[in-house]
Amino acid sequence: MSKISQWVSLLILGMLFAVGLSGCQPQDDAWQTIQRRGVLRVGLDPTYPPFENADTGELEGIDVDLARALGETLEVEVTFVYFGFDGLYDALATDQVDVLISALVEDISKTRDFAFSDPYFNAGQFLFIHQDAPEKSLTMADMENHLLAVELGSEGHVQSIEWSRKINGLEIKALPTADDALWLVTQGEAHAAMVDQISGRLYRQNFPELAMVAEPVTVEPFAIVTRIDDQSLLEAVNDGLAQLTEDGTIETILHRWLD
Amino acid sequence: MLLLYLLRPAPDLVTVGPPQTVESSLPILAVHTRLADEVEEWKIKRSLEMVREMGATSIVEFFPWAYYHDNSGGIAWEHPDLVVNHAHAQGLKVIARLGFSPDWVRPEDAPLNYLDESGYDDFAVFAAAFAERYKGKVTAIIVWNEPNLSFEWGYRETTAADYVGLLRQTHAAVKEVNPSIQILGGALAPTLEPPGSPWGLNDLIYLDEMYQAGAADYMDGLAVHTYGFKFPPEFEPSPDVLNFRRVELLREVMVAHGDAEKKIFITEMGWNDHPRWTRAVKPGQRIAYTLEALEYTAAELPYVEVAAIWMFRTPAPIKSYMDYFTLVTPEFIPKPIYLALQERATAGQE
Structure with missing residues (x-):
């Protein structure tokens, strides 16, 4: 190889190396810092039972249990x-904190500054039916000529108005509260109620004859939030959530508080 | 020829359309739209159509000075033209809120809400150009927004005398080119912050100080924000309570200063039905309270010109309690509160 060819080869190699380096993100040390400190600082607004509540003098709720389980895993x-x-x-x-675990919905407008973990709960709208109902897998598409109970003015009410334009004969009954809508189903006076998963499952604690249709009508995913630069922490959180999902911990926590 | 035909400019897909008329049995009903960040013309048009179809007679809209006015004096009118012309075609009166300083009138790193005395002239120039361009289409201009809050006043000390300086210069410049447009002082934010607070100043005290600084000569009406929070609309007003009827206490300050002839424009009002915000109510209560507040205002508060509900729609979800102030979703699905207002405001209309 001539001297010129060697120099050209070296130049190309150097350029490739430089291009390769420029494509690498500098590794952040957020997760390392937390590991060294041994403490994960979790921010929350403790006014939203059953996810986080301190009104009884003791902090408790789904997010509190989830954070503690995540801490154990990590x-x-x-x-x-x-x-x-x-x-x-x-x-x-x-x-002031490392993460937020506070029933926060994924928000694309905040992704310049913050990152959202994989979702751990869907707070969206679901159908609740009587467990003795002949149609066990009722979806909104099956609600033709059916009566749907909703809470007046709620997201479920908005969605039902939209669905009434798509399917024939959907009759909507709007009641003052979500509990009123669900009660109508227990009495056999409505085929289904559309309410958010939290309200529906809490009500079902006293009315086990209600069944929640597994397929959601809308999706409102709750996620853990980190700063956008703390990618190493986000990875650790997602790994932890995956483990807690796989071993059934998250389902157990949700069951404890909602069912 | 065929080539020229094929290369012709595409026709406009959205047009302003023929003039419409609002049919309303509740003429005080107005709504604060949020079109400043809406970039698609068909969405601007659809929003304003739905406002008219609801039976509202006026809109309040924010026109951010910083978005339009460059330091060479040029003003980009394209977007405000869309909003004003579509609103006018729908038969809606436009109350324009002007604010947000361009970077060339504020110190480096100062927030958009910052405007000190050195920039008052520049603001007045823009306000006058705005008033002249939209003569006959914009009926009133609100000078700035919530100047009694530190945040809205660029974190400067919130003094009424300072604000009246801005009001005076704007009033003079605007009236010279458009004498019939109304200049509104405020809009005052409901707050109980005491004198000396770093966050703002109680709106009742602030209004009193505005009058002491001579505001009466520089405004044709007062813009106020009055939210119900957790209280029902009929809840008695009191200086130490923030509720819907606080507007009556502001009125008392106006009367005390001999300004009873002027109207109050409620440019933001309403209730919120977020499931976890501490100042929210249930969705059904929100509907009932809003309707009751409008009935009460129409029957008992003859000095109120319009009552604008905050807010009609946002271009995208905000993902916070603010989403629960809207009447229509970003996808234009009318919320039940929209339908209830429409039913009331169009009752008895053809």
Whole structure:
């Protein structure tokens, strides 16, 4: 190989190396820092039972149990820091906490500054039917000439109006509360009620004759939030959530609080 | 020829359309639209059609000065033209809220809401150009927004005298080119912040200080924001309570200063039905309270010109309690509160 060819080869190799380097993200040390500290700082607004509530003097709820389980899986201690709902993202942005676990819905408009984990709960609208109903797998598409109970003015009511344009004979009965809508189903006076999963399952605690249709009508995914630069932490959180899903821990926590 | 035919410009897909008329049996009903960030013309048009179909007679809309006015004096009118012309075609009166400083009138890193005395002239120039361009289409201009809140005043000290300086200069410039347009002071935010608070100043005290600084000479009406929060609309007003009827206390301040002839424009009002916001009510209560508040205002508060519900729709979900102030989803699905308002406002109309 001539001297010129060697120089050209070296130049090309150097350029390839430089291009390769430029494609690499610098590894953040967020997760390493938490591991060294041994503590994961969790921000939440403890005013939203059954996800997080401190009104009884003790912090408790689905997100609290989830955070503790995540801490065990990731082998770090968990501390909770309280904020108002409006201050949660600012608290995370200013490094007062490492993550937010506070029944927060994925929000694409915030993804410049924050990252959302894989979802751990769908707070969207579901159909609740009587478990003795002949149609066990009722969906909105099957609601032709059926009576649907909803809470007046709620998201379920909005969705039902939209569905009434797509299917024939959908009769909507709007009642003052979600409980009223569900009660109508227990009495056999409505084929189904469309309410959010939380309201429906809480009501079902006292009315086991109600069944929740597995297929959601809408999706409102709750996720854990990290800062966008803390990708190593996000990966750890997602790994932890995957493990907690696989071993049934998340389902057990949800069952404990909602059923 | 065929080539020229094929290369012709595409026809406009959205047109302003023929003039419409609002049919309303509740003429005080107005709504605050959120079109400043809506980029698609068909969505602007559809929003305003739905406002008219609901029976609202007016819109309140924000026109951000910073979006349009460059430091060479040029003003990009394309977007405000869309909003104003579509609203006019739908038969809607437009109450324009002007605010947000361009970067060339504020110090580096100062927030968009920052405007000190050195920039008042520039704001007045823009307001006058706006008033002249939309003569006969925009009926009133609100000078700035919630100047009694520190955040809305660019984190400067919230003094009424300072704000009246802005009002005075704007009033003079606007009236010179468009004497019939109304200049509204405010819009005052409901707050109980005491004097000296870093967050703002109680709206009742602030209004009193506005009058002491001579505001009466520079405004044709007062814009106010009055939210119900957890209280039903009939709940008695009190200086230490934030509720819907706080507007009556503001009115008392106006009367005390001999300004009883002027109207109040409620440019933001309403209730919120977010499931977890601490100041929200149930969705059914929100509907009932809103309707009751409008009936009460129409019957008992003759000095109120319009009552604008905050807010009609946002271009995309905000994913917070703010989504639960809207009447229509981003996809234009009318919420039950929209249908209830429509039923009331179009009752007895053809």
